[in-house]
Amino acid sequence: MDVIARRAGNMARRREKAWRWEHWGVVPDRETQLALAAELGIREDLLDAQPWPERLPVGDPIRADFSWDQPGSMLALDQAVGNAMMDRRGFMRLTGVGLAGFAADWLNIDTAELMSVLGGGRITEDFVAQIEAGVPRLRMLGEAYGGQRSRRLIDAELGMVVEVLEKSSYSVAVAQRLHGLAAELGRLAGYISFDAGLHSAAQRYWVAAVHSAHTAGDRALGANILKSMALQCYDFGNFSGFLTIARTAYEGAGNVTPRTAGMLAVRLARAYASVDDVAESQRLLGIADTHFGQGTCDDDPPWIGYFDEGEFHAQAGMCYLDLGNLHRADSHLDNALERFFATKPLDQTTYLVMRARVQNDLGNADQAGDLLHQAVSLIEQAPSQRNVDRLVAVRNYLPDNTSRSDLDQRLSTLTG
Incomplete structure (x- = not known):
């Protein structure tokens, strides 16, 4: 300044x-x-060649040109660990053709055969299993306490896995599991960075995570990471990028379980809703509903557990909100909030704010204000820059009157 x-x-x-x-x-x-x-x-x-803020030379550029093999994955991980923790600026840096091309490469390149790396102690499958057992706890921490509080712990766990990959020896089977671990930890680190408003950091983690998932031969995991990258495009108003990446994830996931297919279909439905394609969005919501109705199975990946009935209703509500069908959006969001567990304060906050937006658009400003008060209480429990930004945006649409002053006072503690 x-x-x-x-x-x-x-x-x-x-x-x-x-x-x-x-x-x-x-x-x-x-x-x-x-x-x-x-x-x-x-x-x-x-100045007008690129929209604000893409023209700004903020920090180091984000690479996405790593080779699609184990050496490329290792280089991507090295670039992400540590560097991502230093990112501060709240902007995406990988956009447009570079972002779409990265997703297309993942879709079209076959998985390379892994080679065992020598140089350190021999890593066993039991050792990998112990690390894998700790991942659900990290997911829970990210959800319960927000990205600002948990990202250092998850970055450290990812760094440990990268060090094992670099300095130890292991079988091809163990290597695949280690790369799968790195991919899931990178996805999680990216998402909590995204939640904290650190968008460049999120992209660094996700680029490395997609490479690791590819090296592990896990198409479904790669699709789930791309799904998160697509949502970041939505938050930045890049709806064409949102659609391109969500479609790539949906088409490239391979043979997945019904719940995973339903989750990817819902994300693609949201992408079509964002570009006002009513027919395609509703068609995909129907596909997702059919898949979700088939229930869980023993082959469900561990990371799909979040996609429960509450999450399905929440995503459907967001589709109808973007399509301008406020009553259906409100019904789905209300159903979602009734089903969210107390252990998911970040999600509860997001959809309280979104329902407040719907209620205000329906002419119920007082109801909207009450919902925002509930959201502030949850943000105080689980800080989230994304949710603060959403809440402030919805508050700015509420009519100004004295009943809003107490909400503004509480908001000032979050935005100061």
Whole structure:
């Protein structure tokens, strides 16, 4: 802000403006953008070549050109571990053709045969099983306490797996399990970084995770990681990217269990809803409902456990919200909130806020305000930058009156 103040005058020094650029999606005025461009050496005629903030040279670029084999996976993991923890800026850096091309490569390249790596102690399947047994606890921590509190622990666990891969020897079967572990830990680290508003960090983890899932030969896990990358596109209003990646995940998952197929179909339904394709969105919701109705099976991957009846209703509600069908959206979101467990405060918060948005659009501002108060209480329990941003955005649509002042006071403690 000091830079802008020198070039554009003292009124630009208000630091909350920068916070709004990063977290509320506010685009700086032309004078401010010109000041930033001048300081960063960006020609004025290039300002409109890319939308804000993609033109900004923030940090190191995110690589997505690693080879689709074990050496490529290891290089991707090395780039992610540590570097992702240093990312601070709340922007996506991998966008457009680069992001879509990365997803297409995953879809089209066959899994390479793994080679055992020598150089350290021999790793057994029992050792891998002990590490795998700790992953559900990490998932629970991320859900219960939010990304800001748990990402360092998950990054450390991922770093330990990477070190084992680099310095130990193991069979091909053990190598596949280790890469599968790295993929799931990278997916989880990416998601909690995403939740904390650290979008570049999330992309670094996810790129490495997709490579690891590919090396492990686990198409379903790779599709689940791409599903998360697609959701990040949605949050940034990149709906064409959302659709491209969600479709790639759906088509490339391979032979999966019914619940996994239903989860991927729901995400694709949301992608079609985001581009106002009513027929295709509803068709995929029907497919997802059919798959989900087939129940669980012994072959369900462990990470699919989150996709329960509450989550299905929540995703259907978001589809109808994007399609403008407020009454159906409200019914599904209400059903979702009735079914969420107390151990899922992040999800509860998200859909309380989304239902508040629906209630306000239906003309029920008081009901919307009550829902937002409940959401604030849950954010205090499980901090989430994404949920704070959503809550502030919905609050800004509520009518201004004295009954909102207590909500604003509570919000100020979250956004200060």
